Amino acid sequence: MGGPNLEVFKFGMYIMFPIGFMYYFGINLDSRFSVPDFWPKRGQTHEIPFEKDEIKEEIERLKQRRLAARARRLAAEEQGLDVSTHANENEVREGRVREYLNSTKVLPREGDAPAVEESGSAKKGGWFGLGK
Numbered sequence: 001m002g003g004p005n006l007e008v009f010k011f012g013m014y015i016m017f018p019i020g021f022m023y024y025f026g027i028n029l030d031s032r033f034s035v036p037d038f039w040p041k042r043g044q045t046h047e048i049p050f051e052k053d054e055i056k057e058e059i060e061r062l063k064q065r066r067l068a069a070r071a072r073r074l075a076a077e078e079q080g081l082d083v084s085t086h087a088n089e090n091e092v093r094e095g096r097v098r099e100y101l102n103s104t105k106v107l108p109r110e111g112d113a114p115a116v117e118e119s120g121s122a123k124k125g126g127w128f129g130l131g132k
Helices: 004-025 029-033 052-078 089-103
Strands: none
Touching: none
């Protein structure tokens, strides 16, 4: 077994190795990994209104935006375009399943005999008519 010097050496390695590693690879991280103009400027960010007048202006702006979207939707409905935003989940699911089944084709595996359907005879056994 090692003596006290070995324990001091191990302790020094445990402490100095991570510090040395961080010092060697961690210098100038800001300059190496910074992306110019990554964060938006102050004028480009969302500013929450705090004053009563600013709040009223923001509410009016949101109201105008909502009314413009409503006008576009009504115009599309007058032209006969389908603008429904809500769909029945079951209709969507059935449509996707039907679309998937229509778009897929089962290919025979290598070594399998090609499936020949005999008219009038029922398939026997296994899932989906496959098997013995």
